[in-house]
Amino acid sequence: MPRHLLTGLELSADELHALLDRAIELKAAPHSSTALRDTVVALIFEKPSTRTRLSFEAGIVELGGHPMLLRSGELQLSRGESVKDTARILSRHVQAVGVRTGPDELLEELAAEGDIPVFNMLTAGHHPCQALADLMTMRETFGTLEGLKLAYVGDGNNVARSLALLGGLAGVEVAVAAPDGYQLEAECGATLTDDPAEAVAGAHAIYADVWVSMGDEDTAAARRAALEPYRIDDALLDRAAPGAVALHCLPAHPGEEITAEVLYGERQRIWDQAENRRHVQKAMLELLLAAPR
Known part of the structure; x- marks a missing residue:
């Protein structure tokens, strides 16, 4: 078989x-x-x-x-x-x-x-292939996956689901912060909250994805309004563990789900993710x- x-x-x-x-x-x-x-x-x-x-x-x-x-x-x-x-x-x-x-x-x-x-x-x-690359990037960055926490902020979509499932399989603690109506199902095993600050507390990696994915164009305005508080910026990174890095599966929209300063700055491993x-x-x-x- x-x-x-x-x-x-x-x-x-x-x-x-x-x-x-x-x-x-x-x-x-x-x-x-x-x-x-x-x-x-x-x-x-x-x-x-x-x-x-x-x-x-x-x-x-x-x-x-x-x-x-x-x-x-x-x-x-x-x-x-x-x-x-x-x-x-x-x-x-x-x-x-x-x-x-x-x-x-x-x-x-x-x-x-x-x-x-x-x-x-x-x-x-x-x-799943994206989540595998994300776990590889965390392994490269921190030397091990043991004891790591990943916080995903934004829409509880396919990427968030794969991170929760495969992160859990790898022994990584996964937290997902999303507004009501956009949250991941509890069965995926992640810690769920609507508060980005709560999700990123103690996190070693903070993850974002686009607010408007393929097929979501008809609801773009409503999605942007609901997800506005779920942006990765330096202030959110400061709430995470020391040395925390930003991750993003790309394509990115600077100024929406992630700031340009983080996307192109020193506190991210996003381009390593893309290669991995x-x-x-x-x-x-x-x-x-x-x-x-």
Whole structure:
């Protein structure tokens, strides 16, 4: 049976820590593995992408594989072909498939109907590859994940959910501050509050995401009004643990969810996060597809 990465909880805690160890090794020696030699990996993009596309394409090439990019509208899925039939065809031509889409159900059906690994490049419910890169960045910054706290401030969205789930699996304390109507569900295991100052108390990393995501444009004004108090600035960082850093999954809108001073200043590891997507995804693909050789 193929292994999948749909939410990240397919990993055990030991596997997660080993994956982060491997990602750090691959960052130190980007061309040291040819684990995907003679391997084709399909990348289906139904939503726009910068970091996901760049990091997956570059990483697959570094591992010796071939990334097959498939944009929205290029598959017969867009004209009514079933997910079941698409999964069967993909399984005959490629060795794995990643999908960046809306419904989690599409990914789940691809995994159920195909014979190849399926991995989540973003869905409405989850963004596990981003959370893996975030944990890697925290490991790099602080040397360990043990005893760390991460505070997410803003909309309790797919990124917040993945941080809560995978952060909990890694042993990181996760707190989420969001206004009423935008909060994460309690089942994710994070500490929930509507007070950013409460969430960041003792935190080693403070995390933001955009206030208006893809698909939220119709409610942009209401979202900005509700999330106005949930901005990362130097004053909020000052309330966190000494040496705390700001994180952001990008793209950013300086002046909204994060100030330009923090985004481009010395108290952030945001650009390291963006690079670490490539390294941690390479480790994930090795795990799903092949042993290093």
